[in-house]
Amino acid sequence: MKTQELTALVKVELKKLYRAPMNLAVMVLMPIGLVLVFYFALSNSYNDYYPVPGMNHFEYLMPGLMGYSVIYMGMMVALSLVEFRQAGLLKRIEITPTSTATFLGSQIIANMLIATVQGLLVLFTAQLLGFEPRGGMAGLILASVFLAILAISAVGLGLITAAISKDTGAAGGLSMIFILPMMMFGALLAVFDETTLTIAKFTPNFYVSESLSMIFHQDKISDPIISKNLMILSAISLGLVIVGIQLFKMKKTT
Secondary structure, three states: OOHHHHHHHHHHHHHHHHHOHHHHHHHHHHHHHHHHHHHHHHOOOEOOOOOOOOOEHHHHHHHHHHHHHHHOHHHHHHHHHHHHHHOOHHHHHHOOOOOHHHHHHHHHHHHHHHHHHHHHHHHHHHHHOOOOOOOHHHHHHHHHHHHHHHHHHHHHHHHHHHHHOOOHHHHHHHHHHHHHHHHHHHOOOOOOOHHHHHHHOOOHHHHHHHHHHHHHOOOOOOOHHHHHHHHHHHHHHHHHHHHHHHHHHHHOOO
16 A cells, blocks of 8 residues: 555545535534534433433433434445445546555545544534533543544445445445444433443444533543543454455445
């Protein structure tokens, strides 16, 4: 994999954001809109199972919303790759010096950058609405690492979806199969008991939600659970992207 080619492809992916205003609007408005919906719906709701006394339901869900804004990217990746395949762009890449590994690597890196920005947009919007995160700069950096690694999971799921989808309609529908469980369980929307917690542990964004909650709600940056969650998330993300790449490489020209 050539670094120069990889960097160039990443720049091309990022340039699409301002060359296609609709893409940029989705990237910016989706996380902001998500925060606003949950703020107006849940900021006056309180329960007794929150980690911090006096916390409202919107504040409790903030870490989960940050991770969910990233996971939703899996659908965008799947739709984009299916469109590339239908337009014959992937076949054209095959006859250029650019390898499949370089192309997919650029997708991963570009989406890691975009995902981190989207997750932080959720946080900064919430701050404007009164949310006061703990953890300081160290917590913000650690949160960015979690979001970037979660983006690898999203790309992996996008690759898997694109590999088994014949068109964009199918890709959109199949994406919801993994998005909905991650929204309900991984984003902390569910009230956890033994069963729901077990289900949640199969979703990569759960480890982000739990860790970011410990950082921003309780300022427990050095808690061993955070390190453990980071390792589990990394393993899940690596596994998903490897499976996704292998499936996509087999199906990309069909």
